Amino acid sequence: MALIVQKYGGSSVADPVCMKRVAQRVAETKREGHSVVVVVSAMGKSTDQLIALARQVNSTPREREMDMLLATGEQISIAILAMALDAEGIQAVSMTGAQAGIRTDHVHTKAKITGIEPRRVHEALDKGNVVIVAGFQGLNPNNDISTLGRGGSDLTAVAMAAAMNADLCQIFTDVDGVYTCDPRIVPDAKKLDVVSYDEMLELASLGAKVLQSRSVEFAKKYNVNLEVLSSFEKLPGTIIREEVKDMEDIVVRGVAIDKNQAKVTLQSLKDAPGVAARVFQHLAENTINVDMIVQNVSEQGVTDMSFTVPQTDLPRTRTVVDTIIHEVANRGVKYDEDIAKVSIVGIGMRSHSGVAHTMFKALADNNINIEMIATSEIKVSVVIEKNKADTAARVLHAAFKLAE
Ligand code: ADP
Ligand code: ASP
Ligand code: MG
Numbered sequence: 208m209a210l211i212v213q214k215y216g217g218s219s220v221a222d223p224v225c226m227k228r229v230a231q232r233v234a235e236t237k238r239e240g241h242s243v244v245v246v247v248s249a250m251g252k253s254t255d256q257l258i259a260l261a262r263q264v265n266s267t268p269r270e271r272e273m274d275m276l277l278a279t280g281e282q283i284s285i286a287i288l289a290m291a292l293d294a295e296g297i298q299a300v301s302m303t304g305a306q307a308g309i310r311t312d313h314v315h316t317k318a319k320i321t322g323i324e325p326r327r328v329h330e331a332l333d334k335g336n337v338v339i340v341a342g343f344q345g346l347n348p349n350n351d352i353s354t355l356g357r358g359g360s361d362l363t364a365v366a367m368a369a370a371m372n373a374d375l376c377q378i379f380t381d382v383d384g385v386y387t388c389d390p391r392i393v394p395d396a397k398k399l400d401v402v403s404y405d406e407m408l409e410l411a412s413l414g415a416k417v418l419q420s421r422s423v424e425f426a427k428k429y430n431v432n433l434e435v436l437s438s439f440e441k442l443p444g445t446i447i448r449e450e451v452k453d454m455e456d457i458v459v460r461g462v463a464i465d466k467n468q469a470k471v472t473l474q475s476l477k478d479a480p481g482v483a484a485r486v487f488q489h490l491a492e493n494t495i496n497v498d499m500i501v502q503n504v505s506e507q508g509v510t511d512m513s514f515t516v517p518q519t520d521l522p523r524t525r526t527v528v529d530t531i532i533h534e535v536a537n538r539g540v541k542y543d544e545d546i547a548k549v550s551i552v553g554i555g556m557r558s559h560s561g562v563a564h565t566m567f568k569a570l571a572d573n574n575i576n577i578e579m580i581a582t583s584e585i586k587v588s589v590v591i592e593k594n595k596a597d598t599a600a601r602v603l604h605a606a607f608k609l610a611e
Contacts, residue, residue, distance in 0.1 A: 209374035210332075211236060214246040214342065214364035218381040219438035220284050221251035223291075229438060230291035232379070233337055237297055242332050244371065246342045246364040247288055249280025254343075254357075267522070270315035274344075274354045277316075278304070281341035281360070288339050299337040302327065304344035304352075304363065311345035311353045314494060318353035319421075320345060320362065323370035340367060358419035365422040369429035376431050378418065379438035384445035385410070385417055387609040388462040392597050395610040399460065400443075403450035406460045406552055409586045413550040414465030423447065450554055458555035458562060459607040464600050465548040466593055468498065469521045470578070471528060472513040474538035478505040482535050483512065489527045495520045499548070499581045499590065509537060513579060515590065518544060546578065547596035550588035551603055563587050569606035575599050 213236065215229050229247075237243050248254075257276050261268045268276075285301035292299035308325045311318035331338045342360025347353040355362050361378060368376035385407065386396040402410070404427035411420035417435060426433045426447065436444025476482060483502070490497055500514040516524050525542065532540045556562050566587055570577060575598065579590035591599055604610065 208240045208242065210242045210244070210371060212244045212246065212364050212368040212371070212373045212376045214360055214376070214378045215248065215438055216360065216378075216380045217248040217251055217254070219379055220247055220288065223287075225438075226250075226287050226291045227294075229379075230288060230295050230297070232438065233288075233292060234295045234297045237337055243337045244328060244332070244367055244373070245288065245337060245339045246360055246367060247281060247284040247339060248342050248360040249277075250284055250287075253280045253283070271351060274315050274352050277354050278341070278344040278352045281343050285339045285341045292337055292339075297337055298335055299339055300331050301339045301341075302331075303341045305346035307338075307340045307367070309345035309363065309366070311347050311355070313347050313349070313353075315347075315351075315353055317356035317494070318345060318347060320355065320366050320425075323366055325367065325370050328367070328371065356419070356421070358416060359421075361419040361422035362425060365425045365429075365431050365433065368431045369425060374432065376426070376433050377444075378433065378435045380417060380435060381437070381439065382417065382435075383437035383440060383442045384435050385415070385447070385461075387460070388600055388604050389415065389464060392464060393462070393601050393604045396604065397610055399445050401446045401448060401454075402460060403454055403554055404447060405450065405585060406554055407447045409550070409552040409583075410461050410463045413463035413548065413552065413586065413588060414467075415461070415463045418447075455555045455558055457553060458559045459551045459553040459609065460555075461552055462600050462603050462607075462609065463550045463552060464596050465550075466596055467518045468515045468546060468548050468590070469518045469524075470513055470515050470543040470546050470590060471524060472511060472541040472543070473528070473532065473536045474511055474541065475509040476502075476512050476536045478508050478510045486528070486531065486535060489531055490516075490524065493523055493527050495524050495527065499579050499588065501579050501581075515546070515548065515579070545593045546590050547593045547599075548588050548590050549596055549599045549603065550586050551607065552586045554585050556585050556587075565606055566603060569602050570599060573598060573602045575602070
């Protein structure tokens with residue numbers, strides 16, 4: 208008998224038919240004799256709908272109240288699934304994040320989990336229940352409800368699996384695994400049987416939303432056995448695990464696309480020690496996650512610097528940058544939301560050369576201009592015009608022969 212954590216995403220619990228399908232899947236696992244903890248997301252697009260609802264009454268709602276509102280989506284799901292399981296003849300009990308013992312830091316809307324005390328979950332399991340935990344939420348040190356950032360139910364599942372020393376964490380979703388690229392954008396993308404934690408971490412942080420990146424970070428740190436699979440069909444999924452030697456034979460494992468970035472360019476920035484530190488200190492104090500940073504060569508004591516931020520952080524970035532820009536740059540600041548980041552990822556890049564050349568040539572041959580470049584040991588990312596992102600992904604998928 209194993210302890211299994213199963214997570215079902217929004218599209219897998221979108222309506223009563225889906226809820227019943229999930230209940231049957233959970234019931235099957237329970238009847239096989241396993242202990243089952245289920246983590247669920249809000250039904251369908253309800254988190255988006257709640258965000259839109261908030262904006263109708265306030266264009267910049269307070270984050271504490273946003274968390275109070277958004278957490279209700281998952282709370283509906285846990286109760287409905289518990290009822291559906293009951294109807295299947297399976298004893299189940301639902302718990303909010305707080306009831307399941309999930310504690311977070313103070314940061315509203317993208318809180319970090321600081322600890323899990325799953326005593327009630329263990330007690331309920333010991334009494335023979337399936338325990339259904341609300342994804343995406345926890346309790347902060349003020350005893351206020353916090354949420355873990357978009358896609359955060361993945362993190363709830365992995366963190367519960369780690370805290371409870373579960374044998375397996377299964378992420379059920381609307382695709383049957385992790386593909387070489389988003390199969391909705393690249394139709395000939397191929398399902399991967401196995402991906403290393405590091406590759407999955409890069410793919411997820413670079414835009415492959417099939418897993419939330421922090422959940423992968425957690426899985427790697429605590430060595431959680433992680434699997435992504437379909438909630439709609441019974442097919443083998445993708446295993447995410449520690450790398451083994453022959454994984455390096457494949458140079459590029461996948462392509463990721465991120466259309467939710469914005470580029471900020473500080474024009475004629477004073478080229479003096481401490482200027483960059485000043486700008487980024489203000490951004491950090493406002494918990495804005497800066498991603499790619501590029502600084503041009505300095506000419507006559509000034510330079511241009513560009514960086515990217517998540518589009519959702521752009522309003523706050525504008526406020527921060529607009530207040531200090533006159534002190535640090537002569538020609539002001541430009542904001543560009545019409546960009547996307549396209550990346551190739553693979554641990555094989557460590558031991559193969561010519562990868563950047565193949566990438567840049569494929570883009571050039573298709574008349575796609577590169578605005579920014581960033582590399583690490585196992586990825587190359589470029590910022591390009593947003594409306595060329597899908598074409599770029601297909602072109603790179605073909606250039607690295609990922610469909611073969
Ligand atoms: P859930 O609601 O189950 O959390 P998400 O919408 O967050 O599901 O994630 C699943 C989606 O991720 C898929 O429908 C797919 O379009 C997208 N996706 C992006 N990149 C990939 C990839 N490399 N492999 C599989 N799916 C991907
Ligand atoms: N419901 C939340 C969201 O839409 C969390 C999740 O689905 O993982 O982001
Ligand atoms: Mg998701």
